[in-house]
Amino acid sequence: MASTTVVLPFALPPAELAPELSRNLQAPALAALLSRNSLLKKHSPAEDGRLLPHEAWLERELGGLAAAVMQGFGLAPAQGYWFIVHPVHIQLARNHLVLADSRRLLLDEADARVLFDLAKPFFDELVWGDANTWFMRADSWRDLDTASPDAAMGSNLADWMPEGATALAFKKLQNEIQMLWHEHPVNEARQYHGLAPVNSFWMWGGASVPASQPASTHSIAVASWPAAGPAGAPPSWLAALGPPGKQAAPGEAGTLVLPHLIPMGAGNDWGAWLGAMQQLEADWFAPLLAALRDGSTGELTLILTGREGWTEIRTSKSALRKFWRAQNLKNLSQ
Known part of the structure; x- marks a missing residue:
């Protein structure tokens, strides 16, 4: 069964905004993925923060x-x-x-x-x-x-x-x-x-x-995004990390980057961020949850990042059976 890692840059809003944004986000699939997990680990960024957490994570994975x-x-x-x-x-x-x-x-x-x-x-x-x-x-x-x-x-x-x-x-x-x-x-x-x-x-x-860990040794896909709105599109350097012409799909093995939130998070446009998260719920979080439940994905790791750090959450079909854990979005906080 496939093991999938999904990187979500700017999925973690600022701590002072997270409670209100979570209350206004209708995302039951994401809530299940965040709440019923087998691993939850919060990471602090590097001291000088000269790279954003998702950039630093990708740099480490790719060896440059x-x-x-x-x-x-x-x-x-x-x-x-x-x-x-x-x-x-x-x-x-x-x-x-x-x-x-x-x-x-x-x-x-x-x-x-x-x-x-x-x-x-x-x-x-x-x-x-x-x-x-x-x-x-x-x-x-x-x-x-x-x-x-x-x-x-x-x-x-x-x-x-x-x-x-x-x-x-x-x-x-x-x-x-x-x-x-x-x-x-x-x-x-x-x-x-x-x-x-x-x-x-x-x-x-x-x-x-040559890089210490060439990009060709990694299975990284970067999901496409809708036409740029007022906030603009995610950076072209990030799009280039995915294999040319490859269409990313929920549940496939390897590492998947969902860049949809970058323009809103980088520009502090949290109203647009909320709308983009709602679309991600339909297009990605619900299919990812379905892939876990039907067994086509064996394990899912979410890398949720913000400006102040990142959270690693791992879940599986068996972890989803932890019915005693309330499904909520409280883990969308830094």
């Missing part, structure tokens, strides 16, 4: 993110040390700089290609993934401690810049790219049409190639 994401884009990078790179908008908020939500950048491929081609000569090696996700090789920057864009978003940027012996070299490169893109016709046209200028880049997820 950059190499795995590159493979997901069909790239075969040369041996070396690689980072994920995103074109971004940095804005001024009162007396400090803030990294804006890249999901709202609306950068199309044509504009991204122009900016990519301009920037490429300034890098040792810069490789295209898609409009929002590029990759850079920097073998001498292995010491850099970087933060993911979703972890840094909305906070004082000074607290999230790369740290390490080569941080000044990164800052010099970032300044060069910022000057290169400043007032470029691409950005002038974007601003004319009411779009934010692409005025910098962000790098993170550094990993050696």
